[in-house]
Amino acid sequence: MLEKENRNCNCGCNNNYMMNNNSNMMINNNDYPNTNTMSAGIGNNNENGNCCGKPGCAPKVPMYSFEFTNIDSEDTCEEKEMTREEMLNQIRALDFAVVELAEYLDTHEDDQKALCLHKEYATQLKELKDKYQKVYGPLSIYFPCNKWRWLEEPWPWERGNY
Amino acid sequence: MWTYNKVLQYPVKIKCPNPKLAKYIISQYGGPDGELAASLRYLSQRFGMPDQNAKAILNDIGTEELAHLEMVGSIVHQLTDGVCPEEIEKAGLGDYYTDHGVDVYPVSAAGNPWTAAYIAAKGDPIANLQEDLAAEQKARATYEKLINLCKDDPDVLDPLRFLRQREIVHFQRFGEALRGVQDKLAEKKFYMANCSQKMCDDNK
Numbered sequence: 001m002l003e004k005e006n007r008n009c010n011c012g013c014n015n016n017y018m019m020n021n022n023s024n025m026m027i028n029n030n031d032y033p034n035t036n037t038m039s040a041g042i043g044n045n046n047e048n049g050n051c052c053g054k055p056g057c058a059p060k061v062p063m064y065s066f067e068f069t070n071i072d073s074e075d076t077c078e079e080k081e082m083t084r085e086e087m088l089n090q091i092r093a094l095d096f097a098v099v100e101l102a103e104y105l106d107t108h109e110d111d112q113k114a115l116c117l118h119k120e121y122a123t124q125l126k127e128l129k130d131k132y133q134k135v136y137g138p139l140s141i142y143f144p145c146n147k148w149r150w151l152e153e154p155w156p157w158e159r160g161n162y
Numbered sequence: 163m164w165t166y167n168k169v170l171q172y173p174v175k176i177k178c179p180n181p182k183l184a185k186y187i188i189s190q191y192g193g194p195d196g197e198l199a200a201s202l203r204y205l206s207q208r209f210g211m212p213d214q215n216a217k218a219i220l221n222d223i224g225t226e227e228l229a230h231l232e233m234v235g236s237i238v239h240q241l242t243d244g245v246c247p248e249e250i251e252k253a254g255l256g257d258y259y260t261d262h263g264v265d266v267y268p269v270s271a272a273g274n275p276w277t278a279a280y281i282a283a284k285g286d287p288i289a290n291l292q293e294d295l296a297a298e299q300k301a302r303a304t305y306e307k308l309i310n311l312c313k314d315d316p317d318v319l320d321p322l323r324f325l326r327q328r329e330i331v332h333f334q335r336f337g338e339a340l341r342g343v344q345d346k347l348a349e350k351k352f353y354m355a356n357c358s359q360k361m362c363d364d365n366k
Binding site: 095140141150151152155157 | 221
């Protein structure tokens with residue numbers, strides 16, 4: 001069944017392996033049709049599933065639908081920086097996307113569409129984690145700090161934590 | 163949550179398979195003082211620790227123990243990989259081979275399968291940390307016995323020596339954590355209000 005689908009992303013990113021113009025990729029496209037299905041393009045025949053890491057070509061990883069208590073309702077314009085909780089939820093969503101795609105790729109290593117999505121989300125995750133940790137402290141013991149901030153925050157299993 | 167790094171903490175490159183050594187070393191995989199027990203002991207106990215340092219040390223050492231588990235598994239695998247059934251049986255691994263082939267399965271040197279009875283989580287941070295200190299010493303002693311049994315193969319000795327040294331460092335860290343917990347528990351408590359009576363009243 002999979003064989004019948006076109007799993008190529010047609011973006012040329014595999015022909016041009018060292019594509020440098022991907023390094024600052026940002027997703028600006030807010031009206032991408034598949035914003036609420038993480039598995040978009042995986043295992044279904046998604047016509048819009050060209051993913052090459054170019055702006056707007058991968059489905060945006062959805063925000064968790066928690067009610068954020070610390071969002072100021074007047075500050076909802078797109079330019080607003082994400083709150084800490086939003087950032088962590090975005091990290092969680094991107095991390096899960098990478099895990100899901102990696103497990104899928106373990107048994108479908110030639111699937112170009114999945115590979116491109118993995119590349120895009122893994123890059124976004126790396127950048128977002130870096131940004132988060134610079135402000136709020138380490139998410140793992142591998143983040144270099146001038147002061148040992150590993151003990152500052154509550155642990156994830158503790159109530160009242162993110 | 164956890165992520166995996168595709169590199170051993172310390173290299174394991176054993177040139178000569180030796181199923182007899184594998185039979186002994188597997189105890190540090192699934193035996194009473196092995197790395198699986200160590201990791202689950204610390205990762206289970208960390209939830210109940212009273213201060214950040216103790217939580218952090220149990221979390222981080224519990225994580226490192228998983229890397230040690232992988233190293234011990236790699237040693238056992240390399241010592242048994244490609245060995246014929248006759249050699250396996252001659253090494254005393256006939257029983258093991260019957261049920262597991264040369265897969266790496268958590269058992270002790272005597273063949274007892276791993277059990278949660280090897281670990282403790284007592285609901286008492288002092289008791290738990292004392293247990294952890296003892297566990298590190300028992301693991302060090304086990305590695306020393308394994309080193310005595312593996313004298314002829316430097317490829318096996320080298321990672322065992324590294325693992326033994328880690329037990330000593332962890333013992334040191336747990337000692338420091340225990341001191342911190344004892345100090346914290348010995349602190350004079352200062353109450354802004356007598357809440358305990360109110361809680362009793364509320365619960366009536």
